Amino acid sequence: MNGVLNILIDIASTPAILVALIAVLGLGLQKKPIFDVVRGGIKTFVGFLVVTAGAGVIEGSLAPFGEMFQHAFNMQGVVPNNEAIVALALTKYGTYTALIMLVGMAFNILIARITKFKYIYLTGHATLYMACMIAVIMSVTKMSAVPLVLVGGLALGLANTIFPAIAQPFTKQITKNDSVALGHTGNFGYALSGFIGKYVGNKEKSTEDINFPKGLAFLRDSTVSITLTMGIVYTIVALFAGNTFISENLSDGTNYIIYALQQAGMFAAGVFVILAGVRLILAEIVPAFKGISEKLVPNSIPALDCPIVFPYAPNAVLIGFLTSFVGGIVSLLIMVATGTTVIIPGVVPHFFCGATAGVFGNATGGVRGAVVGSFIHGVIISFMPILLMPVMGDLGFQGSTFSDTDYGVTGIFLGKLADMGGQIAVVAGVLAVLALLIGLTVFGKKKGTEAKEAA
Amino acid sequence: MRMAAVCGSGLGSSFMVEMNINSVLNELGVTGIEVAHYDMGSATPDLADVFFVAGDLADSAQHLGNVVVLDSIIDMDELREKVRAVCVENELL
Numbered sequence: 001m002n003g004v005l006n007i008l009i010d011i012a013s014t015p016a017i018l019v020a021l022i023a024v025l026g027l028g029l030q031k032k033p034i035f036d037v038v039r040g041g042i043k044t045f046v047g048f049l050v051v052t053a054g055a056g057v058i059e060g061s062l063a064p065f066g067e068m069f070q071h072a073f074n075m076q077g078v079v080p081n082n083e084a085i086v087a088l089a090l091t092k093y094g095t096y097t098a099l100i101m102l103v104g105m106a107f108n109i110l111i112a113r114i115t116k117f118k119y120i121y122l123t124g125h126a127t128l129y130m131a132c133m134i135a136v137i138m139s140v141t142k143m144s145a146v147p148l149v150l151v152g153g154l155a156l157g158l159a160n161t162i163f164p165a166i167a168q169p170f171t172k173q174i175t176k177n178d179s180v181a182l183g184h185t186g187n188f189g190y191a192l193s194g195f196i197g198k199y200v201g202n203k204e205k206s207t208e209d210i211n212f213p214k215g216l217a218f219l220r221d222s223t224v225s226i227t228l229t230m231g232i233v234y235t236i237v238a239l240f241a242g243n244t245f246i247s248e249n250l251s252d253g254t255n256y257i258i259y260a261l262q263q264a265g266m267f268a269a270g271v272f273v274i275l276a277g278v279r280l281i282l283a284e285i286v287p288a289f290k291g292i293s294e295k296l297v298p299n300s301i302p303a304l305d306c307p308i309v310f311p312y313a314p315n316a317v318l319i320g321f322l323t324s325f326v327g328g329i330v331s332l333l334i335m336v337a338t339g340t341t342v343i344i345p346g347v348v349p350h351f352f353c354g355a356t357a358g359v360f361g362n363a364t365g366g367v368r369g370a371v372v373g374s375f376i377h378g379v380i381i382s383f384m385p386i387l388l389m390p391v392m393g394d395l396g397f398q399g400s401t402f403s404d405t406d407y408g409v410t411g412i413f414l415g416k417l418a419d420m421g422g423q424i425a426v427v428a429g430v431l432a433v434l435a436l437l438i439g440l441t442v443f444g445k446k447k448g449t450e451a452k453e454a455a
Numbered sequence: 456m457r458m459a460a461v462c463g464s465g466l467g468s469s470f471m472v473e474m475n476i477n478s479v480l481n482e483l484g485v486t487g488i489e490v491a492h493y494d495m496g497s498a499t500p501d502l503a504d505v506f507f508v509a510g511d512l513a514d515s516a517q518h519l520g521n522v523v524v525l526d527s528i529i530d531m532d533e534l535r536e537k538v539r540a541v542c543v544e545n546e547l548l
Contacts, residue, residue, distance in 0.1 A: 125466040180529050184467070221515065222464050223496035275494065279465060287474055305467025308529050311510045352463070 015094025016052075019281060020045035022102050026288025040284035047280025048094070054273030055087030061266035062399035064250045065234065068260075072240035075339060079230075080346040080385050080403030082185065083274045084267075086129045089136050089395055096135035096145075097128070100152040104131055105289050107157025111434070112297045115441040119168075120293045121160035121303045123183040124282035126406075130185070131156055133392075133407055134414065140393040141418045141426055155430045159410050161437065163187035164303035167360075170194035174312050174363045183303025186353035189380060189405035190306075193357035193373030194364045200372045201365020207315040207358070210367070222348055223272055229347040230264035271348075306356040313359045319367070320358015320374040325350040327378020335382075341389070343382045349403040354378055377405070384408030391415020456545055457489045458538075459503035461516060465494025472507055472528055479531075479538045485547050505541050507534075 011017050023044040027037045062079065069077035090097060104127065112118050121127055131152075138152045164171075164181035167190050171182045182190065197203070238246060238260035251259035293300055310317050328345030335342045354374050361373025381403050388411045389396040402411065417425040460472035469492035476490050493502060495512065500520045508516045513524045523537050542548040 122471065123467045124470070175529070221495040223494075272496070275465065276497075279470075279492075282466070282470065286470065290474065304471055304529065305462075307462050307468040307509060307511075308471075311525075311527055314511045317511060348464075 013095050015090065015098050016045050016048035018095055018098045019048050019285075022098060023281075023284035023288070026285055026292070030288055030291050043280050044284050047277045047283075048090075050277030050280060051087050051274050052091055052094075052277075054083075054270050054277060055091055057266060057270035057273055058084045058087055058400070061263045061270060064259075064263055065237065065267075066399045067250060068234075068237045068241040068246065069342075071245050072237055072242075073336070073342070075336075076341045077237070077344055078341055078385065078389070078399060078401055079233075079267075079344050080349060080381070080401050081271065082129050082349070082402055082404065082407070083271045083278075084400040085395070085398075085402055086132045087270070087274045088398055088400065089132050092395075093132065093135040093139060096139060096148065096152070097132040099149040100135050100138075100156055101128055101131035103149055103153025104134075104156025104160065107154050108160045109293050109296050111157050111161045111437065112293070112300055115161070115437045116444055117161045117165050117437060117441070118297060118300045119161050119164035119181050119183070119303045120290075120297060120300045121164065121183040122286060122290055123185075123303065123305045124286040124289075125278050126183065126185045126305075127156070127160060128278065128281070129402070130159060130407065130410065133402055133411055136392050136395050137411055137414045137418065138426070140391070140415075141423045143423050143426075147423075147427075151427055151430055154434065155410070155414060158430065158433050158437070159406065160303070162433070163406050164301075167191045167194075170360050170363060171309070174309050174359060179301060180308065181301050181303040182306060182309065182356075184306035184352070184356065185404035185406045186306070186349075186356060186377075186381070187406055188409045189353055189377040190356050190360040192380070192405075193369075193377050194360035196373045196376060197361035197363070197365025197369025199365070201361070201367065201369030203362070203364055203366045203369065205366035205368070206313070207319055207362045207367050207370050208313055210315050212315050212318060222275075222351075223268055225347045225351065226271055227265055227268040229345075230267050231261050233344055234260035234264040306352055309356060309359045313362050313370075316358040316362035316370045317355040318358075319370045320355040320361070320377075321351050322354075323371050324354025324357060324374040324378035324381075327354075327375045328382050331379050331382030335386075341386055343385050343401075345378075345382065346403055349381055350378060353381060353404050381405060381408070384412070387412050388415070391419065456487075456505075456547070457491070457503040458505050458507065458541070459490070459498065460492045460507045461495060461498045461519070462492070462509065462512065463495055465492060465497065468509070468528055469493065472525070472534070475531060475534055476507065476538055479535050480542075482535070483539060483542060483548060485542050488547070504545075507537075 020041045024041040134152045167187040243256040246256035357374040357377035358370040361369035385401045417429040460469040462469035473492040506519045
């Protein structure tokens with residue numbers, strides 16, 4: 001009997017199997033043929049193991065980078081990359097991540113059902129990564145398993161409802177309709193950029209009137225852009241660390257520049273592997289979630305990935321990326337000057353989030369809105385990680401961290417609550433946010449009926 | 456035949472387009488088509504017979520050969536029309 005129980009516990013605490021079971025559950029709920037259910041379960045299982053394998057590759061390239069950086073500048077250098085930090089975190093917090101993701105999706109549907117915020121968050125990888133960060137931060141509070149998953153799941157469900165909602169006034173302006181929302185990891189930053197654009201710019205002077213060379217489009221290929229930027233960053237750090245240090249301590253005699261380029265390539269390879277794994281995991285879970293929510297929430301608005309707004313302003317995409325990146329470099333210089341942890345501008349967050357911030361800034365403030373909005377966005381995603389890292393416990397300083405603004409906002413909110421008042425404060429904080437959404441719904445309805453009566 | 460949706464990171468938007476293509480194919484009653492999604496970096500011409508990308512990626516997707524460019528990746532009517540055209544062209548409808 002005990003043996004059976006132990007096996008059950010082993011199954012539940014092996015994240016790869018747990019995620020696979022979640023996929024099986026989702027496919028079963030959709031009444032898919034048994035063949036599809038088995039296939040989906042196996043692909044999810046293997047996908048999780050692929051992510052874990054990618055984590056090993058990333059760890060292998062970040063460790064020598066940390067040592068080189070330390071030796072060269074005598075301070076810590078952190079590469080903000082969601083894929084990297086998630087993969088590292090999953091090896092330790094995988095079970096909680098899987099459960100929080102499942103409960104979070106259920107809460108998202110429930111919140112959309114009972115409040116006026118009808119957003120269903122369909123960007124699966126963003127949900128997975130957010131679940132992972134919440135799992136890490138909740139674990140720091142030492143909460144026991146069941147409340148941890150429930151409160152963490154509720155926090156995720158709330159985040160996945162609120163972030164699309166705060167960007168929606170601007171998203172509407174861009175897509176010219178209210179049937180789609182933006183569900184990406186930087187909604188806070190996009191909304192801020194749209195807000196700033198309104199005050200600094202003039203939307204009549206759109207970025208789309210500029211004739212731009214399309215040459216930078218190849219950066220949309222993340223393998224190319226990560227390898228290029230990491231190659232440059234690793235090489236600069238290697239030059240400062242010196243050939244002697246590297247060939248004696250790290251590279252086993254290989255030339256230091258060659259070694260640096262090889263490690264930069266390893267980093268990109270690790271991200272590539274992780275993305276492949278994440279794709280396998282989500283392939284079965286997201287359609288299930290979509291199917292269930294469509295049945296349960298009438299008039300729901302799907303919140304989708306950020307490239308949905310790119311075609312509306314392709315020039316703003318490039319301008320946003322470039323000025324966000326410049327914001328990252330300016331921030332880096334400030335960090336070097338002040339001697340704090342140095343956040344190295346990550347090309348992926350600056351590309352995807354910076355580009356989207358550019359589109360939002362352009363929608364409200366034209367060229368100037370796009371430039372100022374995404375520059376400030378770039379500064380924010382550089383400094384936010386410095387505030388976020390301490391609340392992530394022992395994962396805070398492993399050479400990588402979460403970058404995009406929504407992770408920062410959620411993580412700092414939960415982490416600071418945990419710091420100040422422990423578990424109770426976290427629970428109270430999450431419930432307060434839920435109460436706020438329900439309050440807004442009830443109040444909004446009242447106002448609506450009053451208005452109708454008045455008319 | 457095989458169709459594929461491609462986006463920058465191959466996680467979110469291309470997946471959404473894949474799901475939408477599947478539902479369009481269902482509507483049209485066309486069976487036996489495999490649909491997949493890829494990121495720009497991994498997509499190669501041999502992975503599918505037709506690739507769907509958003510307008511902003513049209514230039515980067517040239518090497519894929521048979522590319523259908525979507526003006527808006529959230530417009531179901533546009534997608535329906537373009538998927539139907541591909542099906543007609545390949546004598547599936």
